[in-house]
Amino acid sequence: MAARAFALEVGLVALTGGLAWTAVRGVDAAGLPAARIASVLVFAGGISAAVMIAVAGRASGSRRAGRIAAAVGGAALVGPLPVALDLGGAAGLWPVVAVVGQLAVVALLVVAVRRRSPAHRPVVTLAAAVLACAAALAGTLHGLAPAVGLPGAFVADAALAAWAGTGAAGLLAVGAGLRRDRPLLRRVGVAFALLAASHAVRASGAAVVVPVALTFAATAALLAAAVPFLFSAVRGLWEQREAYRVEAERLRAALRSAGSETRAPAVAEVVALADAVDERRPTTRAPLRLVTAPPPRSEPSPEPEGAPGKVSRG
Numbered sequence: 271m272a273a274r275a276f277a278l279e280v281g282l283v284a285l286t287g288g289l290a291w292t293a294v295r296g297v298d299a300a301g302l303p304a305a306r307i308a309s310v311l312v313f314a315g316g317i318s319a320a321v322m323i324a325v326a327g328r329a330s331g332s333r334r335a336g337r338i339a340a341a342v343g344g345a346a347l348v349g350p351l352p353v354a355l356d357l358g359g360a361a362g363l364w365p366v367v368a369v370v371g372q373l374a375v376v377a378l379l380v381v382a383v384r385r386r387s388p389a390h391r392p393v394v395t396l397a398a399a400v401l402a403c404a405a406a407l408a409g410t411l412h413g414l415a416p417a418v419g420l421p422g423a424f425v426a427d428a429a430l431a432a433w434a435g436t437g438a439a440g441l442l443a444v445g446a447g448l449r450r451d452r453p454l455l456r457r458v459g460v461a462f463a464l465l466a467a468s469h470a471v472r473a474s475g476a477a478v479v480v481p482v483a484l485t486f487a488a489t490a491a492l493l494a495a496a497v498p499f500l501f502s503a504v505r506g507l508w509e510q511r512e513a514y515r516v517e518a519e520r521l522r523a524a525l526r527s528a529g530s531e532t533r534a535p536a537v538a539e540v541v542a543l544a545d546a547v548d549e550r551r552p553t554t555r556a557p558l559r560l561v562t563a564p565p566p567r568s569e570p571s572p573e574p575e576g577a578p579g580k581v582s583r584g
Contacts, residue, residue, distance in 0.1 A: 272451040276444075279457060279494065283464070287487035294482045308482040315489040316346025319496035323454070326496075326503035334382050335499070338458055340394045341378035342492060344401070345436070348372050349465060349485075365425045370404040372432035379439040379462065383446045383455065430473055437466030457495030464488035 298304040320343035327335025348371035374397035381393050440462030447456025468484035 272448050272456075275453070276448055276456055279460065279491070282494070283460060283487050283491050286490040287464075287483050290486035291479060291483035294479045294486075298479060305478050305482055308485060312349075312485050312489045313346050315493055316342060316349075319489075319492040320346065322496035322500045326500040329503040329507055335454065337378050337382035337394060338454065340397065341375050341382060342458065342461075342496075344371055344375040344378065344397070345462065345465060348375065349469075364408050365429065366420060367401070367404045367408045369425065369428045369432050371401045372429070372436060374398075374401050376432065376435040376439045379436075379443060379458075383439070383443050426473070430470070433466045433469040437463050437470075440464075440466060454495050454499050457491050461488040461491035461495070464491065 294304050294308065297307065320339045323335055323342060324339035327333075327339060348368045378393060378397055440459045443455045443459030443462065445459075447453065447459055464484050465488045468481040468488065471484065472478075472481040
């Protein structure tokens with residue numbers, strides 16, 4: 271089933287790439303800066319996908335989704351953004367910052383692919399801190415000594431190696447997504463593999479149309495991963511809300527039918543508590559459970575079987 275879905279996704283991404291190739295050819299023939307326009311659109315699409323994945327991961331409590339969102343956002347920052355701002359040939363250490371950011375993206379994606387990762391490991395914070403320090407250092411050196419920089423050949427080789435690592439991490443995510451039937455991992459892995467292929471084609475000196483079309487296809491894969499994941503998280507929250515509402519209704523009905531005059535204060539208290547649970551509609555996935563309430567002090571006899579209890583959250 272996962273292999274069939276993957277084949278369909280690859281076919282749709284290939285169709286998107288072909289349509290993008292046709293559109294970019296027309297834009298390039300018209301004399302417009304196709305690469306810069308495409309980079310702006312791809313940057314917007316990548317950031318949108320990162321935000322949707324982050325929101326859905328927060329709603330569903332998935333740490334893996336948060337790391338994937340950070341990797342997608344980092345790839346949008348260090349990939350299309352330098353082209354959109356025309357920083358590709360900038361002097362100083364700005365190209366090195368892009369390489370550092372790409373290595374951080376690779377680390378985030380590899381950690382996200384792992385089946386288990388400790389919750390106390392702040393990989394996203396660490397990657398953001400490293401990228402921020404590299405950007406601050408490059409900006410400071412560029413302001414003090416604009417001529418300072420590393421050899422261009424070394425930076426180009428380092429960038430190529432970083433993008434090769436991105437492609438390998440993307441293929442690793444594709445394999446993990448197929449093996450575990452995780453559409454988010456699978457589609458994000460395809461997107462990162464396409465981004466790496468786009469950079470490799472661009473470094474080889476091919477026409478601008480091919481790498482731009484590959485970048486558009488990668489963006490389509492990211493959006494195809496983010497939008498269904500967000501809708502799935504929203505649907506899960508809605509189903510959880512309905513489950514809590516049904517549980518609260520069942521508790522109220524059971525307590526009212528089992529109540530008596532001598533137990534009226536306790537029944538009223540538990541019904542009010544059930545109403546409060548229904549009004550709160552918590553967003554956690556902790557189930558409701560019944561905890562038997564102690565008998566009132568005025569009644570020394572034990573409660574009959576099936577007496578109502580208090581409601582608490584596990």
